[in-house]
Amino acid sequence: MTAQGKHAPELTALFPEFQSFLYEAAGIYFPLENRERLLGHVQxxxxxxxxxxxxxxLALLNTSRGRGSEQWAFFNQTTVNETFFFRDDVQFAVFKDKLLPELLQLRRRNRQRKLNILSAASSSGEEAYSLAILIQQQFPMEQNxxxxxGVDINSDVIDRAKEGLYNRYSVRNCSPQQLGVYFTPEGDKYRxxxxxxxxxxxxVxxxxxPGSLRGLPRPxxxxxxxxxxxxxxESKLKVIQAFASVLxxxxxxxxxxxxSLFGLDHPFNLVHFLRSCGYRLKTK
Ligand SMILES: C[S@@+](CC[C@H](N)C(=O)[O-])C[C@H]1O[C@@H](n2cnc3c(N)ncnc32)[C@H](O)[C@@H]1O
Known part of the structure:
Protein backbone atom coordinates (compact mmCIF):
# COMPACT_ATOMS: atom_id res chain seq x y z
CA MET A 1 0.00 0.00 0.00
CA THR A 2 1.28 3.47 -0.86
CA ALA A 3 0.14 6.91 0.20
CA GLN A 4 -1.20 7.51 -3.32
CA GLY A 5 -3.06 4.24 -3.75
CA LYS A 6 -2.78 0.52 -3.32
CA HIS A 7 -0.39 -0.16 -6.19
CA ALA A 8 3.42 0.00 -6.40
CA PRO A 9 4.76 3.48 -7.32
CA GLU A 10 6.34 2.19 -10.57
CA LEU A 11 2.94 0.88 -11.68
CA THR A 12 1.08 4.02 -10.57
CA ALA A 13 3.59 6.18 -12.46
CA LEU A 14 2.71 4.39 -15.70
CA PHE A 15 -1.04 4.98 -15.34
CA PRO A 16 -1.09 7.65 -18.13
CA GLU A 17 0.60 5.19 -20.53
CA PHE A 18 -1.93 2.42 -19.90
CA GLN A 19 -4.77 4.94 -19.96
CA SER A 20 -3.63 6.24 -23.39
CA PHE A 21 -3.07 2.75 -24.76
CA LEU A 22 -6.63 1.66 -23.96
CA TYR A 23 -8.10 4.93 -25.16
CA GLU A 24 -6.29 4.88 -28.48
CA ALA A 25 -6.77 1.18 -29.16
CA ALA A 26 -10.37 0.70 -27.97
CA GLY A 27 -11.83 4.16 -27.30
CA ILE A 28 -12.32 3.23 -23.65
CA TYR A 29 -11.49 6.08 -21.30
CA PHE A 30 -10.48 5.49 -17.67
CA PRO A 31 -10.56 8.87 -15.88
CA LEU A 32 -8.16 9.54 -13.02
CA GLU A 33 -10.80 8.62 -10.43
CA ASN A 34 -10.78 5.07 -11.87
CA ARG A 35 -7.00 4.81 -11.80
CA GLU A 36 -6.84 2.06 -9.16
CA ARG A 37 -9.28 -0.09 -11.12
CA LEU A 38 -7.25 0.16 -14.32
CA LEU A 39 -4.00 -0.56 -12.45
CA GLY A 40 -5.66 -3.62 -10.87
CA HIS A 41 -6.41 -4.89 -14.40
CA VAL A 42 -2.81 -4.25 -15.46
CA GLN A 43 -1.54 -6.14 -12.41
CA LEU A 58 3.64 -2.09 -21.44
CA ALA A 59 6.29 -3.09 -24.01
CA LEU A 60 4.42 -6.35 -24.60
CA LEU A 61 1.14 -4.47 -25.10
CA ASN A 62 2.70 -1.98 -27.46
CA THR A 63 4.22 -4.67 -29.65
CA SER A 64 1.23 -7.03 -29.62
CA ARG A 65 -0.81 -6.99 -32.79
CA GLY A 66 -3.48 -9.22 -34.24
CA ARG A 67 -6.24 -11.39 -32.84
CA GLY A 68 -5.33 -13.53 -29.88
CA SER A 69 -2.45 -11.24 -28.89
CA GLU A 70 -2.00 -9.65 -25.46
CA GLN A 71 -3.75 -6.49 -26.64
CA TRP A 72 -7.00 -8.44 -26.97
CA ALA A 73 -6.51 -10.16 -23.61
CA PHE A 74 -6.13 -6.67 -22.12
CA PHE A 75 -9.44 -5.61 -23.69
CA ASN A 76 -11.07 -8.75 -22.25
CA GLN A 77 -9.71 -7.83 -18.82
CA THR A 78 -10.76 -4.18 -18.84
CA THR A 79 -14.26 -4.08 -20.39
CA VAL A 80 -17.44 -3.98 -18.31
CA ASN A 81 -19.86 -6.56 -19.70
CA GLU A 82 -22.99 -6.23 -17.55
CA THR A 83 -26.10 -7.24 -19.52
CA PHE A 84 -29.26 -9.37 -19.25
CA PHE A 85 -32.20 -10.55 -21.32
CA PHE A 86 -34.89 -7.95 -22.14
CA ARG A 87 -32.89 -5.15 -20.53
CA ASP A 88 -35.16 -2.09 -20.45
CA ASP A 89 -38.88 -2.89 -20.79
CA VAL A 90 -39.64 0.51 -22.31
CA GLN A 91 -37.23 0.01 -25.21
CA PHE A 92 -38.38 -3.56 -25.82
CA ALA A 93 -41.97 -2.26 -26.01
CA VAL A 94 -40.81 0.19 -28.70
CA PHE A 95 -39.12 -2.65 -30.64
CA LYS A 96 -42.29 -4.78 -30.39
CA ASP A 97 -44.94 -2.14 -31.10
CA LYS A 98 -43.19 0.29 -33.38
CA LEU A 99 -39.77 -0.43 -34.86
CA LEU A 100 -40.01 -4.12 -35.75
CA PRO A 101 -43.52 -3.91 -37.30
CA GLU A 102 -42.41 -0.93 -39.43
CA LEU A 103 -39.12 -2.47 -40.50
CA LEU A 104 -40.62 -5.87 -41.24
CA GLN A 105 -43.31 -4.28 -43.36
CA LEU A 106 -40.69 -2.27 -45.23
CA ARG A 107 -38.66 -5.45 -45.81
CA ARG A 108 -41.67 -7.13 -47.41
CA ARG A 109 -42.58 -4.07 -49.45
CA ASN A 110 -39.00 -3.65 -50.76
CA ARG A 111 -38.66 -7.41 -51.29
CA GLN A 112 -35.50 -7.22 -49.19
CA ARG A 113 -34.23 -10.76 -48.50
CA LYS A 114 -33.42 -10.21 -44.81
CA LEU A 115 -33.97 -7.60 -42.17
CA ASN A 116 -30.53 -7.05 -40.63
CA ILE A 117 -30.11 -6.04 -37.01
CA LEU A 118 -26.79 -5.15 -35.43
CA SER A 119 -26.38 -5.58 -31.69
CA ALA A 120 -23.24 -3.46 -31.28
CA ALA A 121 -21.32 -3.99 -28.02
CA SER A 122 -23.50 -7.06 -27.53
CA SER A 123 -21.51 -8.43 -24.61
CA SER A 124 -22.50 -12.09 -23.98
CA GLY A 125 -25.44 -12.04 -26.39
CA GLU A 126 -28.50 -11.50 -24.18
CA GLU A 127 -29.67 -8.44 -26.17
CA ALA A 128 -29.32 -10.21 -29.56
CA TYR A 129 -31.13 -13.35 -28.35
CA SER A 130 -33.87 -11.23 -26.70
CA LEU A 131 -34.61 -9.69 -30.10
CA ALA A 132 -34.68 -13.13 -31.73
CA ILE A 133 -37.11 -14.36 -29.06
CA LEU A 134 -39.28 -11.26 -29.47
CA ILE A 135 -39.45 -11.84 -33.24
CA GLN A 136 -40.31 -15.52 -32.81
CA GLN A 137 -43.05 -14.63 -30.31
CA GLN A 138 -44.61 -11.66 -32.06
CA PHE A 139 -43.78 -12.16 -35.74
CA PRO A 140 -43.37 -15.94 -36.16
CA MET A 141 -43.81 -15.81 -39.94
CA GLU A 142 -40.78 -13.50 -40.18
CA GLN A 143 -38.20 -15.44 -38.23
CA ASN A 144 -36.45 -16.82 -41.33
CA GLY A 150 -23.84 -9.34 -32.22
CA VAL A 151 -20.39 -7.75 -32.08
CA ASP A 152 -18.12 -6.94 -29.17
CA ILE A 153 -14.44 -6.21 -28.59
CA ASN A 154 -14.24 -8.82 -25.82
CA SER A 155 -13.60 -12.29 -27.24
CA ASP A 156 -14.50 -14.03 -23.95
CA VAL A 157 -18.04 -12.62 -24.00
CA ILE A 158 -18.38 -13.42 -27.71
CA ASP A 159 -17.45 -17.06 -26.92
CA ARG A 160 -20.11 -17.07 -24.19
CA ALA A 161 -22.66 -15.59 -26.60
CA LYS A 162 -21.92 -18.34 -29.14
CA GLU A 163 -22.36 -20.94 -26.39
CA GLY A 164 -25.79 -19.49 -25.47
CA LEU A 165 -25.89 -20.87 -21.91
CA TYR A 166 -27.13 -18.46 -19.23
CA ASN A 167 -27.58 -18.36 -15.50
CA ARG A 168 -30.72 -17.35 -13.62
CA TYR A 169 -29.50 -13.80 -13.15
CA SER A 170 -29.26 -13.27 -16.92
CA VAL A 171 -32.76 -14.57 -17.62
CA ARG A 172 -34.49 -12.88 -14.68
CA ASN A 173 -36.56 -10.65 -16.98
CA CYS A 174 -37.80 -13.55 -19.14
CA SER A 175 -41.36 -14.70 -18.50
CA PRO A 176 -42.00 -18.34 -17.48
CA GLN A 177 -43.52 -18.82 -20.96
CA GLN A 178 -40.35 -17.51 -22.65
CA LEU A 179 -38.16 -19.70 -20.44
CA GLY A 180 -40.30 -22.73 -21.26
CA VAL A 181 -40.46 -22.21 -25.03
CA TYR A 182 -37.11 -20.68 -26.03
CA PHE A 183 -34.66 -22.28 -23.57
CA THR A 184 -33.69 -25.79 -22.50
CA PRO A 185 -32.86 -26.10 -18.79
CA GLU A 186 -29.38 -27.50 -18.09
CA GLY A 187 -28.77 -27.98 -14.37
CA ASP A 188 -29.39 -24.54 -12.90
CA LYS A 189 -28.77 -22.84 -16.27
CA TYR A 190 -30.77 -22.18 -19.44
CA ARG A 191 -29.60 -22.91 -22.96
CA VAL A 204 -15.29 -9.97 -32.31
CA PRO A 210 -12.65 2.58 -38.97
CA GLY A 211 -14.30 0.20 -41.39
CA SER A 212 -14.74 -2.54 -38.76
CA LEU A 213 -18.42 -2.90 -39.69
CA ARG A 214 -17.90 -2.89 -43.44
CA GLY A 215 -17.82 -6.66 -43.86
CA LEU A 216 -21.24 -7.11 -42.20
CA PRO A 217 -24.66 -6.92 -43.88
CA ARG A 218 -25.89 -3.29 -43.85
CA PRO A 219 -28.15 -3.01 -40.80
CA GLU A 234 -14.00 11.86 -29.63
CA SER A 235 -14.30 8.08 -29.54
CA LYS A 236 -18.11 8.31 -29.38
CA LEU A 237 -18.00 10.31 -32.58
CA LYS A 238 -15.78 7.70 -34.29
CA VAL A 239 -18.24 4.94 -33.42
CA ILE A 240 -21.27 7.02 -34.43
CA GLN A 241 -19.67 7.82 -37.78
CA ALA A 242 -19.01 4.12 -38.32
CA PHE A 243 -22.72 3.43 -37.64
CA ALA A 244 -23.79 6.24 -39.99
CA SER A 245 -21.62 4.80 -42.77
CA VAL A 246 -23.34 1.40 -42.69
CA LEU A 247 -26.91 2.06 -41.47
CA SER A 260 -27.48 10.55 -26.14
CA LEU A 261 -25.52 12.17 -28.95
CA PHE A 262 -25.99 15.58 -27.35
CA GLY A 263 -23.01 17.86 -27.99
CA LEU A 264 -21.65 15.80 -30.90
CA ASP A 265 -21.59 16.98 -34.48
CA HIS A 266 -23.34 13.94 -35.97
CA PRO A 267 -25.42 13.12 -39.08
CA PHE A 268 -28.59 11.95 -37.25
CA ASN A 269 -31.99 13.42 -36.39
CA LEU A 270 -33.50 12.61 -33.03
CA VAL A 271 -36.83 10.77 -33.29
CA HIS A 272 -39.22 10.35 -30.37
CA PHE A 273 -41.01 7.15 -29.45
CA LEU A 274 -43.21 6.59 -26.46
CA ARG A 275 -41.00 7.36 -23.39
CA SER A 276 -37.85 6.80 -25.41
CA CYS A 277 -36.06 7.93 -28.56
CA GLY A 278 -33.77 6.91 -31.39
CA TYR A 279 -31.77 8.38 -34.24
CA ARG A 280 -32.39 8.40 -37.98
CA LEU A 281 -29.96 9.57 -40.65
CA LYS A 282 -30.52 13.10 -41.92
CA THR A 283 -31.55 13.07 -45.57
CA LYS A 284 -28.91 14.66 -47.78
C1 LIG B 1 -22.20 -2.81 -20.44
S1 LIG B 1 -21.98 -3.79 -21.89
C2 LIG B 1 -23.51 -3.47 -22.75
C3 LIG B 1 -24.15 -4.76 -23.24
C4 LIG B 1 -25.50 -4.59 -23.94
N1 LIG B 1 -25.40 -3.70 -25.08
C5 LIG B 1 -26.56 -4.10 -22.99
O1 LIG B 1 -27.00 -2.94 -23.08
O2 LIG B 1 -26.99 -4.86 -22.12
C6 LIG B 1 -20.78 -2.81 -22.79
C7 LIG B 1 -20.03 -3.63 -23.84
O3 LIG B 1 -19.30 -2.73 -24.68
C8 LIG B 1 -18.18 -3.46 -25.16
N2 LIG B 1 -17.18 -2.56 -25.76
C9 LIG B 1 -16.42 -1.61 -25.14
N3 LIG B 1 -15.59 -1.03 -26.02
C10 LIG B 1 -15.84 -1.59 -27.24
C11 LIG B 1 -15.29 -1.39 -28.54
N4 LIG B 1 -14.31 -0.50 -28.78
N5 LIG B 1 -15.77 -2.16 -29.55
C12 LIG B 1 -16.75 -3.08 -29.34
N6 LIG B 1 -17.29 -3.30 -28.11
C13 LIG B 1 -16.85 -2.57 -27.08
C14 LIG B 1 -17.69 -4.17 -23.90
O4 LIG B 1 -16.83 -5.25 -24.16
C15 LIG B 1 -19.02 -4.57 -23.24
O5 LIG B 1 -19.35 -5.92 -23.52
Missing part, protein backbone atom coordinates in the same frame (compact mmCIF):
# COMPACT_ATOMS: atom_id res chain seq x y z
CA UNK A 44 -3.82 -9.08 -13.22
CA UNK A 45 -2.46 -9.25 -16.79
CA UNK A 46 1.14 -8.88 -15.53
CA UNK A 47 0.52 -11.90 -13.29
CA UNK A 48 -1.09 -13.86 -16.12
CA UNK A 49 1.73 -13.15 -18.60
CA UNK A 50 4.58 -13.49 -16.09
CA UNK A 51 5.83 -9.96 -16.72
CA UNK A 52 7.68 -8.73 -13.65
CA UNK A 53 7.62 -5.00 -14.24
CA UNK A 54 4.90 -2.66 -15.58
CA UNK A 55 7.42 -1.43 -18.17
CA UNK A 56 7.91 -4.96 -19.52
CA UNK A 57 4.14 -5.43 -19.67
CA UNK A 145 -36.18 -13.33 -42.76
CA UNK A 146 -34.33 -11.70 -39.89
CA UNK A 147 -30.62 -11.87 -39.26
CA UNK A 148 -29.13 -10.50 -36.03
CA UNK A 149 -25.39 -9.94 -35.63
CA UNK A 192 -31.03 -20.92 -25.89
CA UNK A 193 -32.79 -23.30 -28.28
CA UNK A 194 -31.31 -23.93 -31.78
CA UNK A 195 -34.14 -22.20 -33.67
CA UNK A 196 -33.44 -18.98 -31.72
CA UNK A 197 -29.70 -19.43 -32.21
CA UNK A 198 -30.01 -19.83 -35.97
CA UNK A 199 -31.22 -16.22 -36.25
CA UNK A 200 -28.13 -14.84 -34.49
CA UNK A 201 -24.39 -14.78 -35.15
CA UNK A 202 -21.52 -13.20 -33.23
CA UNK A 203 -18.15 -11.67 -34.10
CA UNK A 205 -15.23 -6.38 -33.58
CA UNK A 206 -13.51 -3.25 -32.27
CA UNK A 207 -15.99 -0.48 -33.00
CA UNK A 208 -13.21 2.12 -32.88
CA UNK A 209 -11.50 0.63 -35.93
CA UNK A 220 -31.74 -1.72 -40.81
CA UNK A 221 -31.55 -1.35 -37.04
CA UNK A 222 -28.51 -0.76 -34.83
CA UNK A 223 -28.67 -1.16 -31.08
CA UNK A 224 -25.70 0.24 -29.19
CA UNK A 225 -26.92 0.39 -25.62
CA UNK A 226 -24.92 1.04 -22.47
CA UNK A 227 -21.54 1.12 -24.20
CA UNK A 228 -20.95 4.74 -25.20
CA UNK A 229 -20.76 5.64 -21.51
CA UNK A 230 -17.23 4.20 -21.51
CA UNK A 231 -16.14 6.45 -24.39
CA UNK A 232 -15.26 10.13 -24.42
CA UNK A 233 -16.62 12.59 -26.98
CA UNK A 248 -29.57 1.75 -44.20
CA UNK A 249 -31.06 5.17 -45.12
CA UNK A 250 -34.41 4.14 -43.59
CA UNK A 251 -32.71 2.61 -40.54
CA UNK A 252 -32.76 3.53 -36.87
CA UNK A 253 -30.00 3.73 -34.26
CA UNK A 254 -30.98 3.04 -30.66
CA UNK A 255 -28.73 3.95 -27.73
CA UNK A 256 -29.30 3.16 -24.07
CA UNK A 257 -32.07 5.28 -22.57
CA UNK A 258 -29.63 7.29 -20.46
CA UNK A 259 -27.30 7.94 -23.41
Missing amino acids: ARMDATGKRTPKEY FVSIT VKPDVKQMVSFQ VNLID DLILCRNALIYFDK QPHGTLILGRTE
Whole structure:
Protein backbone atom coordinates (compact mmCIF):
# COMPACT_ATOMS: atom_id res chain seq x y z
CA MET A 1 0.00 0.00 0.00
CA THR A 2 1.28 3.47 -0.86
CA ALA A 3 0.14 6.91 0.20
CA GLN A 4 -1.20 7.51 -3.32
CA GLY A 5 -3.06 4.24 -3.75
CA LYS A 6 -2.78 0.52 -3.32
CA HIS A 7 -0.39 -0.16 -6.19
CA ALA A 8 3.42 0.00 -6.40
CA PRO A 9 4.76 3.48 -7.32
CA GLU A 10 6.34 2.19 -10.57
CA LEU A 11 2.94 0.88 -11.68
CA THR A 12 1.08 4.02 -10.57
CA ALA A 13 3.59 6.18 -12.46
CA LEU A 14 2.71 4.39 -15.70
CA PHE A 15 -1.04 4.98 -15.34
CA PRO A 16 -1.09 7.65 -18.13
CA GLU A 17 0.60 5.19 -20.53
CA PHE A 18 -1.93 2.42 -19.90
CA GLN A 19 -4.77 4.94 -19.96
CA SER A 20 -3.63 6.24 -23.39
CA PHE A 21 -3.07 2.75 -24.76
CA LEU A 22 -6.63 1.66 -23.96
CA TYR A 23 -8.10 4.93 -25.16
CA GLU A 24 -6.29 4.88 -28.48
CA ALA A 25 -6.77 1.18 -29.16
CA ALA A 26 -10.37 0.70 -27.97
CA GLY A 27 -11.83 4.16 -27.30
CA ILE A 28 -12.32 3.23 -23.65
CA TYR A 29 -11.49 6.08 -21.30
CA PHE A 30 -10.48 5.49 -17.67
CA PRO A 31 -10.56 8.87 -15.88
CA LEU A 32 -8.16 9.54 -13.02
CA GLU A 33 -10.80 8.62 -10.43
CA ASN A 34 -10.78 5.07 -11.87
CA ARG A 35 -7.00 4.81 -11.80
CA GLU A 36 -6.84 2.06 -9.16
CA ARG A 37 -9.28 -0.09 -11.12
CA LEU A 38 -7.25 0.16 -14.32
CA LEU A 39 -4.00 -0.56 -12.45
CA GLY A 40 -5.66 -3.62 -10.87
CA HIS A 41 -6.41 -4.89 -14.40
CA VAL A 42 -2.81 -4.25 -15.46
CA GLN A 43 -1.54 -6.14 -12.41
CA ALA A 44 -3.82 -9.08 -13.22
CA ARG A 45 -2.46 -9.25 -16.79
CA MET A 46 1.14 -8.88 -15.53
CA ASP A 47 0.52 -11.90 -13.29
CA ALA A 48 -1.09 -13.86 -16.12
CA THR A 49 1.73 -13.15 -18.60
CA GLY A 50 4.58 -13.49 -16.09
CA LYS A 51 5.83 -9.96 -16.72
CA ARG A 52 7.68 -8.73 -13.65
CA THR A 53 7.62 -5.00 -14.24
CA PRO A 54 4.90 -2.66 -15.58
CA LYS A 55 7.42 -1.43 -18.17
CA GLU A 56 7.91 -4.96 -19.52
CA TYR A 57 4.14 -5.43 -19.67
CA LEU A 58 3.64 -2.09 -21.44
CA ALA A 59 6.29 -3.09 -24.01
CA LEU A 60 4.42 -6.35 -24.60
CA LEU A 61 1.14 -4.47 -25.10
CA ASN A 62 2.70 -1.98 -27.46
CA THR A 63 4.22 -4.67 -29.65
CA SER A 64 1.23 -7.03 -29.62
CA ARG A 65 -0.81 -6.99 -32.79
CA GLY A 66 -3.48 -9.22 -34.24
CA ARG A 67 -6.24 -11.39 -32.84
CA GLY A 68 -5.33 -13.53 -29.88
CA SER A 69 -2.45 -11.24 -28.89
CA GLU A 70 -2.00 -9.65 -25.46
CA GLN A 71 -3.75 -6.49 -26.64
CA TRP A 72 -7.00 -8.44 -26.97
CA ALA A 73 -6.51 -10.16 -23.61
CA PHE A 74 -6.13 -6.67 -22.12
CA PHE A 75 -9.44 -5.61 -23.69
CA ASN A 76 -11.07 -8.75 -22.25
CA GLN A 77 -9.71 -7.83 -18.82
CA THR A 78 -10.76 -4.18 -18.84
CA THR A 79 -14.26 -4.08 -20.39
CA VAL A 80 -17.44 -3.98 -18.31
CA ASN A 81 -19.86 -6.56 -19.70
CA GLU A 82 -22.99 -6.23 -17.55
CA THR A 83 -26.10 -7.24 -19.52
CA PHE A 84 -29.26 -9.37 -19.25
CA PHE A 85 -32.20 -10.55 -21.32
CA PHE A 86 -34.89 -7.95 -22.14
CA ARG A 87 -32.89 -5.15 -20.53
CA ASP A 88 -35.16 -2.09 -20.45
CA ASP A 89 -38.88 -2.89 -20.79
CA VAL A 90 -39.64 0.51 -22.31
CA GLN A 91 -37.23 0.01 -25.21
CA PHE A 92 -38.38 -3.56 -25.82
CA ALA A 93 -41.97 -2.26 -26.01
CA VAL A 94 -40.81 0.19 -28.70
CA PHE A 95 -39.12 -2.65 -30.64
CA LYS A 96 -42.29 -4.78 -30.39
CA ASP A 97 -44.94 -2.14 -31.10
CA LYS A 98 -43.19 0.29 -33.38
CA LEU A 99 -39.77 -0.43 -34.86
CA LEU A 100 -40.01 -4.12 -35.75
CA PRO A 101 -43.52 -3.91 -37.30
CA GLU A 102 -42.41 -0.93 -39.43
CA LEU A 103 -39.12 -2.47 -40.50
CA LEU A 104 -40.62 -5.87 -41.24
CA GLN A 105 -43.31 -4.28 -43.36
CA LEU A 106 -40.69 -2.27 -45.23
CA ARG A 107 -38.66 -5.45 -45.81
CA ARG A 108 -41.67 -7.13 -47.41
CA ARG A 109 -42.58 -4.07 -49.45
CA ASN A 110 -39.00 -3.65 -50.76
CA ARG A 111 -38.66 -7.41 -51.29
CA GLN A 112 -35.50 -7.22 -49.19
CA ARG A 113 -34.23 -10.76 -48.50
CA LYS A 114 -33.42 -10.21 -44.81
CA LEU A 115 -33.97 -7.60 -42.17
CA ASN A 116 -30.53 -7.05 -40.63
CA ILE A 117 -30.11 -6.04 -37.01
CA LEU A 118 -26.79 -5.15 -35.43
CA SER A 119 -26.38 -5.58 -31.69
CA ALA A 120 -23.24 -3.46 -31.28
CA ALA A 121 -21.32 -3.99 -28.02
CA SER A 122 -23.50 -7.06 -27.53
CA SER A 123 -21.51 -8.43 -24.61
CA SER A 124 -22.50 -12.09 -23.98
CA GLY A 125 -25.44 -12.04 -26.39
CA GLU A 126 -28.50 -11.50 -24.18
CA GLU A 127 -29.67 -8.44 -26.17
CA ALA A 128 -29.32 -10.21 -29.56
CA TYR A 129 -31.13 -13.35 -28.35
CA SER A 130 -33.87 -11.23 -26.70
CA LEU A 131 -34.61 -9.69 -30.10
CA ALA A 132 -34.68 -13.13 -31.73
CA ILE A 133 -37.11 -14.36 -29.06
CA LEU A 134 -39.28 -11.26 -29.47
CA ILE A 135 -39.45 -11.84 -33.24
CA GLN A 136 -40.31 -15.52 -32.81
CA GLN A 137 -43.05 -14.63 -30.31
CA GLN A 138 -44.61 -11.66 -32.06
CA PHE A 139 -43.78 -12.16 -35.74
CA PRO A 140 -43.37 -15.94 -36.16
CA MET A 141 -43.81 -15.81 -39.94
CA GLU A 142 -40.78 -13.50 -40.18
CA GLN A 143 -38.20 -15.44 -38.23
CA ASN A 144 -36.45 -16.82 -41.33
CA PHE A 145 -36.18 -13.33 -42.76
CA VAL A 146 -34.33 -11.70 -39.89
CA SER A 147 -30.62 -11.87 -39.26
CA ILE A 148 -29.13 -10.50 -36.03
CA THR A 149 -25.39 -9.94 -35.63
CA GLY A 150 -23.84 -9.34 -32.22
CA VAL A 151 -20.39 -7.75 -32.08
CA ASP A 152 -18.12 -6.94 -29.17
CA ILE A 153 -14.44 -6.21 -28.59
CA ASN A 154 -14.24 -8.82 -25.82
CA SER A 155 -13.60 -12.29 -27.24
CA ASP A 156 -14.50 -14.03 -23.95
CA VAL A 157 -18.04 -12.62 -24.00
CA ILE A 158 -18.38 -13.42 -27.71
CA ASP A 159 -17.45 -17.06 -26.92
CA ARG A 160 -20.11 -17.07 -24.19
CA ALA A 161 -22.66 -15.59 -26.60
CA LYS A 162 -21.92 -18.34 -29.14
CA GLU A 163 -22.36 -20.94 -26.39
CA GLY A 164 -25.79 -19.49 -25.47
CA LEU A 165 -25.89 -20.87 -21.91
CA TYR A 166 -27.13 -18.46 -19.23
CA ASN A 167 -27.58 -18.36 -15.50
CA ARG A 168 -30.72 -17.35 -13.62
CA TYR A 169 -29.50 -13.80 -13.15
CA SER A 170 -29.26 -13.27 -16.92
CA VAL A 171 -32.76 -14.57 -17.62
CA ARG A 172 -34.49 -12.88 -14.68
CA ASN A 173 -36.56 -10.65 -16.98
CA CYS A 174 -37.80 -13.55 -19.14
CA SER A 175 -41.36 -14.70 -18.50
CA PRO A 176 -42.00 -18.34 -17.48
CA GLN A 177 -43.52 -18.82 -20.96
CA GLN A 178 -40.35 -17.51 -22.65
CA LEU A 179 -38.16 -19.70 -20.44
CA GLY A 180 -40.30 -22.73 -21.26
CA VAL A 181 -40.46 -22.21 -25.03
CA TYR A 182 -37.11 -20.68 -26.03
CA PHE A 183 -34.66 -22.28 -23.57
CA THR A 184 -33.69 -25.79 -22.50
CA PRO A 185 -32.86 -26.10 -18.79
CA GLU A 186 -29.38 -27.50 -18.09
CA GLY A 187 -28.77 -27.98 -14.37
CA ASP A 188 -29.39 -24.54 -12.90
CA LYS A 189 -28.77 -22.84 -16.27
CA TYR A 190 -30.77 -22.18 -19.44
CA ARG A 191 -29.60 -22.91 -22.96
CA VAL A 192 -31.03 -20.92 -25.89
CA LYS A 193 -32.79 -23.30 -28.28
CA PRO A 194 -31.31 -23.93 -31.78
CA ASP A 195 -34.14 -22.20 -33.67
CA VAL A 196 -33.44 -18.98 -31.72
CA LYS A 197 -29.70 -19.43 -32.21
CA GLN A 198 -30.01 -19.83 -35.97
CA MET A 199 -31.22 -16.22 -36.25
CA VAL A 200 -28.13 -14.84 -34.49
CA SER A 201 -24.39 -14.78 -35.15
CA PHE A 202 -21.52 -13.20 -33.23
CA GLN A 203 -18.15 -11.67 -34.10
CA VAL A 204 -15.29 -9.97 -32.31
CA VAL A 205 -15.23 -6.38 -33.58
CA ASN A 206 -13.51 -3.25 -32.27
CA LEU A 207 -15.99 -0.48 -33.00
CA ILE A 208 -13.21 2.12 -32.88
CA ASP A 209 -11.50 0.63 -35.93
CA PRO A 210 -12.65 2.58 -38.97
CA GLY A 211 -14.30 0.20 -41.39
CA SER A 212 -14.74 -2.54 -38.76
CA LEU A 213 -18.42 -2.90 -39.69
CA ARG A 214 -17.90 -2.89 -43.44
CA GLY A 215 -17.82 -6.66 -43.86
CA LEU A 216 -21.24 -7.11 -42.20
CA PRO A 217 -24.66 -6.92 -43.88
CA ARG A 218 -25.89 -3.29 -43.85
CA PRO A 219 -28.15 -3.01 -40.80
CA ASP A 220 -31.74 -1.72 -40.81
CA LEU A 221 -31.55 -1.35 -37.04
CA ILE A 222 -28.51 -0.76 -34.83
CA LEU A 223 -28.67 -1.16 -31.08
CA CYS A 224 -25.70 0.24 -29.19
CA ARG A 225 -26.92 0.39 -25.62
CA ASN A 226 -24.92 1.04 -22.47
CA ALA A 227 -21.54 1.12 -24.20
CA LEU A 228 -20.95 4.74 -25.20
CA ILE A 229 -20.76 5.64 -21.51
CA TYR A 230 -17.23 4.20 -21.51
CA PHE A 231 -16.14 6.45 -24.39
CA ASP A 232 -15.26 10.13 -24.42
CA LYS A 233 -16.62 12.59 -26.98
CA GLU A 234 -14.00 11.86 -29.63
CA SER A 235 -14.30 8.08 -29.54
CA LYS A 236 -18.11 8.31 -29.38
CA LEU A 237 -18.00 10.31 -32.58
CA LYS A 238 -15.78 7.70 -34.29
CA VAL A 239 -18.24 4.94 -33.42
CA ILE A 240 -21.27 7.02 -34.43
CA GLN A 241 -19.67 7.82 -37.78
CA ALA A 242 -19.01 4.12 -38.32
CA PHE A 243 -22.72 3.43 -37.64
CA ALA A 244 -23.79 6.24 -39.99
CA SER A 245 -21.62 4.80 -42.77
CA VAL A 246 -23.34 1.40 -42.69
CA LEU A 247 -26.91 2.06 -41.47
CA GLN A 248 -29.57 1.75 -44.20
CA PRO A 249 -31.06 5.17 -45.12
CA HIS A 250 -34.41 4.14 -43.59
CA GLY A 251 -32.71 2.61 -40.54
CA THR A 252 -32.76 3.53 -36.87
CA LEU A 253 -30.00 3.73 -34.26
CA ILE A 254 -30.98 3.04 -30.66
CA LEU A 255 -28.73 3.95 -27.73
CA GLY A 256 -29.30 3.16 -24.07
CA ARG A 257 -32.07 5.28 -22.57
CA THR A 258 -29.63 7.29 -20.46
CA GLU A 259 -27.30 7.94 -23.41
CA SER A 260 -27.48 10.55 -26.14
CA LEU A 261 -25.52 12.17 -28.95
CA PHE A 262 -25.99 15.58 -27.35
CA GLY A 263 -23.01 17.86 -27.99
CA LEU A 264 -21.65 15.80 -30.90
CA ASP A 265 -21.59 16.98 -34.48
CA HIS A 266 -23.34 13.94 -35.97
CA PRO A 267 -25.42 13.12 -39.08
CA PHE A 268 -28.59 11.95 -37.25
CA ASN A 269 -31.99 13.42 -36.39
CA LEU A 270 -33.50 12.61 -33.03
CA VAL A 271 -36.83 10.77 -33.29
CA HIS A 272 -39.22 10.35 -30.37
CA PHE A 273 -41.01 7.15 -29.45
CA LEU A 274 -43.21 6.59 -26.46
CA ARG A 275 -41.00 7.36 -23.39
CA SER A 276 -37.85 6.80 -25.41
CA CYS A 277 -36.06 7.93 -28.56
CA GLY A 278 -33.77 6.91 -31.39
CA TYR A 279 -31.77 8.38 -34.24
CA ARG A 280 -32.39 8.40 -37.98
CA LEU A 281 -29.96 9.57 -40.65
CA LYS A 282 -30.52 13.10 -41.92
CA THR A 283 -31.55 13.07 -45.57
CA LYS A 284 -28.91 14.66 -47.78
C1 LIG B 1 -22.20 -2.81 -20.44
S1 LIG B 1 -21.98 -3.79 -21.89
C2 LIG B 1 -23.51 -3.47 -22.75
C3 LIG B 1 -24.15 -4.76 -23.24
C4 LIG B 1 -25.50 -4.59 -23.94
N1 LIG B 1 -25.40 -3.70 -25.08
C5 LIG B 1 -26.56 -4.10 -22.99
O1 LIG B 1 -27.00 -2.94 -23.08
O2 LIG B 1 -26.99 -4.86 -22.12
C6 LIG B 1 -20.78 -2.81 -22.79
C7 LIG B 1 -20.03 -3.63 -23.84
O3 LIG B 1 -19.30 -2.73 -24.68
C8 LIG B 1 -18.18 -3.46 -25.16
N2 LIG B 1 -17.18 -2.56 -25.76
C9 LIG B 1 -16.42 -1.61 -25.14
N3 LIG B 1 -15.59 -1.03 -26.02
C10 LIG B 1 -15.84 -1.59 -27.24
C11 LIG B 1 -15.29 -1.39 -28.54
N4 LIG B 1 -14.31 -0.50 -28.78
N5 LIG B 1 -15.77 -2.16 -29.55
C12 LIG B 1 -16.75 -3.08 -29.34
N6 LIG B 1 -17.29 -3.30 -28.11
C13 LIG B 1 -16.85 -2.57 -27.08
C14 LIG B 1 -17.69 -4.17 -23.90
O4 LIG B 1 -16.83 -5.25 -24.16
C15 LIG B 1 -19.02 -4.57 -23.24
O5 LIG B 1 -19.35 -5.92 -23.52
